[in-house]
Amino acid sequence: EAGVAQSPRYKIIEKRQSVAFWCNPISGHATLYWYQQILGQGPKLLIQFQNNGVVDDSQLPKDRFSAERLKGVDSTLKIQPAKLEDSAVYLCASSRGGNVSYNEQFFGPGTRLTVL
């Protein structure tokens, strides 16, 4: 099966600019996650969708970050305006969702954001 797709792979912007990332999960996967991974750290969950509804966005900086998954398939994550500390890799992952035992997350390659 095709994996999780993300674009762009790399993005360099100046602070206060806006940026958007796109993710297409594995077909049939109901749950979609966006993670922020700062260099040398483990991924930190930003937002989790179940189909097109938000399950957890408690760690999403809502004053500048937004995400949507309108049709319950692909998703976009936006940062507006960006700050220097937003420099990180943004990982998208998907899983089958529901009450499935051994639910596995499959990760995309990530988007490396550099804010200057």
Next chain:
Amino acid sequence: KNQVEQSPQSLIILEGKNCTLQCNYTVSPFSNLRWYKQDTGRGPVSLTIMTFSENTKSNGRYTATLDADTKQSSLHITASQLSDSASYICVVSAGGNQFYFGTGTSLTVIP
């Protein structure tokens, strides 16, 4: 508080040598524990999954152990290769879609 801690933070070993990475967790309830390998510039890829009743599981040169009583897991890499250079992340699931990530161990294998 649900936490996953990994050690060491980084490790450098010679090609052909063995190494062991550690993961301690306080996640409850516990569903399963996965070890992921993350190559530079790529997303994490699952190596093994351990459930409550499993003590040891192997995937080629990778062997994971789990002690559910002490809430500890280890990942042993045998006869390391240059391609093993990566970050290794321990992820504990509390069931459903709740996942707790460790900060990872950065492994460098040198010739």
